[in-house]
Amino acid sequence: MAKKSDKKHEVETTGHEWDGIEEYNNPLPRWWLWIFYATIVWGIWYSIAYPAWPMISGATSGYMGWSTRENVAQEIAEAEAANAGINAQLASVELTAIANDPELATYARSAGASVFKTWCAQCHGSGAAGAKGYPNLQDDAWLWGGTIEDIHYSIKHGIRNEEDPDARYSQMPAxxxxxxxxxxxxxxxxxxxxxxxxxxxxxxxxxxxxxxxxxxxxxxxxxxxxxxxxxxxxxxxxxxxxxxxxxxxxxxxxxxSRFGVMPPMGGAELNEAEIRAVATYVHQLGGGE
CATH class of the missing domain: 1.10.760.10 (Cytochrome c-like domain)
Incomplete structure (x- = not known):
């Protein structure tokens, strides 16, 4: 019988050497290479098909014309269209009558909570408990009145601002x-x-x-x-x-002295239905008169 050779099969090296350490020239598995090449091809296709490359005034839109911004804008438009009827009702009904319509009141509180978290929570806190210099909207201390009409006016015109001529105004002397x-x-x-x-x-x-x-x-x-x-x-x-x-x-x-300022929310910021919704939400927090 032939005697097996004790000599181990040596893999060729790349010829590189670092401090006496040589690098074997082991080829990558073919399946791995094909997957690697496929990801390169897929990446090139993706950057052409979808928005990808930043330009001077924007980014490439891709030949598929897909946009997350447009998708969100479309969803917002659909939601606004679906709520157009109840928003028109909310914008036209007497403020004190909102609570008498269960469906309208429920919608106003829900929509008002969203408006509050977007526009008001930065100062008054997510739970409306306020902070130093920012009133607590849950208690019974209302500097400008706590009826729903008073709250609506304060939200719409603001306090001590220079943007709205109808803003509530007072000034303590120094x-x-x-x-x-x-x-x-x-x-x-x-x-x-x-x-x-x-x-x-x-x-x-x-x-x-x-x-x-x-x-x-x-x-x-x-x-x-x-x-x-x-x-x-x-x-x-x-x-x-x-x-x-x-x-x-x-x-x-x-x-x-003190001179706290609240910006007016009427006009470009909120429409009438949104102002009434957030006024309803604030009024029912527990401190509204």
Whole structure:
């Protein structure tokens, strides 16, 4: 019998060598190569058939003319067409009558929730609980009224903006330019004594602060600090503070004032049906009057 050779079959190398390490010249399997070539052909076809290559003012559209933007626009148009009837009804009915129509009210709340999450949640929060400087829409503190008509007006025209001449407007003076530092300290302590949430830092200044308050603040906030929602003057005797009711925050508020701005949503942003929908949604959150 022939004796088998002990010599191992050596694969040829590529001829390259790195620090004494040589590279075998093992060919790739043919099935792998054919798949690789197929993916190249498929990639070339895909870049020609579909939008792919960025250009100066856009991208190649592809000979199939397919576009995700056009698909979304078509779906939006179909949805708007399907809801055209109920939107027309929502835009024309009396605001107070929306709640009396179960179908219309359900649609308004659902559509209003979508509008709120798109346009309002950035400031008021996804759950409408607000943040520092942005009102909580779930409580009963409404600076400009919490009826559905009041809410509708605030959404449509906004507050203290320069875009809409019908925007709600009020302005607190910067009392740092009017009062002495001692007087500001006095009135801050007095205002803190009004609120159930805070105690004055220096109770000995409360009496003097009351007179400063009556002379400078009561015309808007009322003698008892109850506020005036239709002037945009908040209630100072409750536990709700838009910017904070602690000593340092009140010092800053009295000295420099506050001037929060809400943009108008009427016009280019929202149509009448959308404004009414989001007003309905906000009104039923729990704090609407």
């Amino acid at each position: 009392f740092g330019e009017i009062l002495e530092a001692e007087q500001i300290d006095q009135v801050v302590n007095y205002v803190m004594s009004m609120s159930p949430s805070y105690e004055p830092r220096d109770a000995t200044l409360v009496a003097a602060g009351e007179q400063v308050y009556l002379d400078n603040c009561a015309v808007c906030h009322g003698d008892g600090g109850e506020g005036d929602i239709y002037q945009g003057a908040p209630n100072l005797s409750d536990a709700i503070w838009l910017y904070g009711g602690d000593y340092d925050t009140l010092q800053q508020t009295v000295t420099y």
